[in-house]
Amino acid sequence: MSKQVLQKTIVQKEIDEALIKYSEIQGQENREAFLLMSDGLKLIENMSRDNRSFVEIAIDLKLTQVSMRNFFDEHPELQDRLELGSDKKFKDVERALFRSATGYDVEEIHLNQRTVGGRVIENKDIYTKKIPPNPYSIQYLLNNKKKMEYKKEQQQSNLSDISGIKVEFIVSDGINGE
Numbered sequence: 001m002s003k004q005v006l007q008k009t010i011v012q013k014e015i016d017e018a019l020i021k022y023s024e025i026q027g028q029e030n031r032e033a034f035l036l037m038s039d040g041l042k043l044i045e046n047m048s049r050d051n052r053s054f055v056e057i058a059i060d061l062k063l064t065q066v067s068m069r070n071f072f073d074e075h076p077e078l079q080d081r082l083e084l085g086s087d088k089k090f091k092d093v094e095r096a097l098f099r100s101a102t103g104y105d106v107e108e109i110h111l112n113q114r115t116v117g118g119r120v121i122e123n124k125d126i127y128t129k130k131i132p133p134n135p136y137s138i139q140y141l142l143n144n145k146k147k148m149e150y151k152k153e154q155q156q157s158n159l160s161d162i163s164g165i166k167v168e169f170i171v172s173d174g175i176n177g178e
Contacts, residue, residue, distance in 0.1 A: 011046050018043035019060060032071060035061070041081045048085025057082075101137035105130055 018039055025031050034040045047057045058068040072078045105128050112123040 011050055015043065015046045015050060018046070022061065031061075035071075035078065036075060041077065044078055044081040045085040045088075048082045049089050050085075051089065054082075097137055097141065100134045101141045103131055103133040 021039065022031060022034055022043065025034055035044065044057070047060065052060070054068070055065060058065050061068065063071070072082075108127045108129055110125045110127065112125065114121055114123070
């Protein structure tokens with residue numbers, strides 16, 4: 001199982017556990033107090049990181065959108081946690097893009113079983129598979145992270161490619177299509 005899938009599973013598990021705690025709390029005031037404590041703030045952050053919209057979070061918290069918006073306006077730390085979760089999500093994407101651009105290794109485990117003399121013998125083979133750099137990821141990173149340097153190099157290489165082209169201009173005064 002990849003690290004990203006495992007990480008997603010852990011975040012989802014944390015959300016589920018916190019929502020169970022939240023649902024067991026009686027009374028709206030007590031639920032709001034829970035959201036302001038560390039478990040509640042972590043819940044908001046994880047829900048944002050899990051790519052849930054404001055509306056989806058309100059539904060999960062059994063709040064109307066209006067009451068949730070008012071509550072978030074009264075407590076800016078909740079809005080900060082929404083943004084933090086979103087920032088972490090984008091950091092995950094940036095790490096995945098960089099990994100794709102630079103290439104990486106993946107371990108594959110193959111389990112083999114065979115029976116010898118009535119006994120089952122298990123053999124575990126571990127292979128390291130090299131995933132090469134993705135040229136589209138490289139191009140994207142260079143175009144966006146090193147924009148000025150990369151664009152300058154591209155322009156210079158494009159100028160050398162067009163040295164033998166003849167350009168002809170036709171000037172028209174706009175009268176009678178001439």
